[in-house]
Amino acid sequence: MIKNKELNPTPRILMGPGPSDVHPRVLRAMAAPLLGHLDPEYLSIMDELMVMIRRVFGTKNELTFALPAPASAGMEAGLVNLIEPGDDVIICVNGFFGNRMSDIVERCGGNLIRVDAPWGSPIEPEQVHKALGTCKAKLVAIVHAETSTGVLQPLDEISQIVHEAGALFLVDAVTSLGGVDVRVDERGIDAIYSCSQKCISAPPGLAPVSFSSKAVDVIERRKSKVNSWFFGFKFIKKILGRRTDVSPYSTCFILLCIV
Numbered sequence: 001m002i003k004n005k006e007l008n009p010t011p012r013i014l015m016g017p018g019p020s021d022v023h024p025r026v027l028r029a030m031a032a033p034l035l036g037h038l039d040p041e042y043l044s045i046m047d048e049l050m051v052m053i054r055r056v057f058g059t060k061n062e063l064t065f066a067l068p069a070p071a072s073a074g075m076e077a078g079l080v081n082l083i084e085p086g087d088d089v090i091i092c093v094n095g096f097f098g099n100r101m102s103d104i105v106e107r108c109g110g111n112l113i114r115v116d117a118p119w120g121s122p123i124e125p126e127q128v129h130k131a132l133g134t135c136k137a138k139l140v141a142i143v144h145a146e147t148s149t150g151v152l153q154p155l156d157e158i159s160q161i162v163h164e165a166g167a168l169f170l171v172d173a174v175t176s177l178g179g180v181d182v183r184v185d186e187r188g189i190d191a192i193y194s195c196s197q198k199c200i201s202a203p204p205g206l207a208p209v210s211f212s213s214k215a216v217d218v219i220e221r222r223k224s225k226v227n228s229w230f231f232g233f234k235f236i237k238k239i240l241g242r243r244t245d246v247s248p249y250s251t252c253f254i255l256l257c258i259v
């Protein structure tokens with residue numbers, strides 16, 4: 001005999017793979033007439049949304065906004081801005097997306113030091129500690145929620161170890177943001193990126209990002225140009241500084257209005 005429970009299983013909401021369902025109010029907003037990206041009303045909406053993104057990330061970081069692109073662009077923006085050729089960079093790899101970060105580090109000319117754990121297991125703090133002892137790492141990067149395996153990575157101890165070594169801590173929160181607390185400031189995360197299409201339940205196409213003032217200093221003191229024009233920090237600063245002679249981020253503003 002089939003038990004009642006089997007006929008009515010507890011509903012599961014699966015948001016990790018994305019795109020997750022979008023609220024009808026958001027779908028309606030997508031049909032609204034367009035507002036120009038130089039419109040003052042637009043800019044005040046952007047300000048409001050930056051405040052909201054800070055709240056979700058749990059940060060006061062000034063440089064917190066949404067790139068008009070998928071989350072991989074957030075990954076790329078974080079890494080290309082923070083890494084210069086010859087920098088030692090530790091990437092924690094316990095699934096698909098750690099591999100993607102490793103690939104970007106090599107494209108930036110960084111010295112890649114991988115810390116591997118079997119897929120399905122978290123990275124152990126001791127592994128990171130050991131790797132930090134073998135190099136002068138500028139940055140350690142890790143995935144908070146590895147979508148490919150479902151592993152939620154504990155961050156607190158690793159963040160402490162990274163900061164004791166004087167390195168920057170970069171976190172991929174693509175699958176975690178909105179689903180679990182990321183607490184950027186409390187955990188001392190220096191750079192973080194996410195997406196709109198998973199636990200935020202918005203349409204795909206935005207990558208919320210945030211950089212600590214320490215990360216901003218590191219970027220400002222770079223000796224070499226960022227190896228990307230679109231994701232280059234100087235360009236991003238111009239956008240946030242309201243320069244109206246640069247417009248490719250208009251998509252960002254449009255999508256921000258919807259979210």
Ligand SMILES: Cc1ncc(COP(=O)(O)O)c(C=O)c1O
Binds near residue numbers: 071075145174175195
């Ligand atoms: C952990 C993680 N990082 C990065 C990405 C890349 O995101 P996107 O497909 O939005 O570029 C994904 C996508 O599923 C992901 O799950």
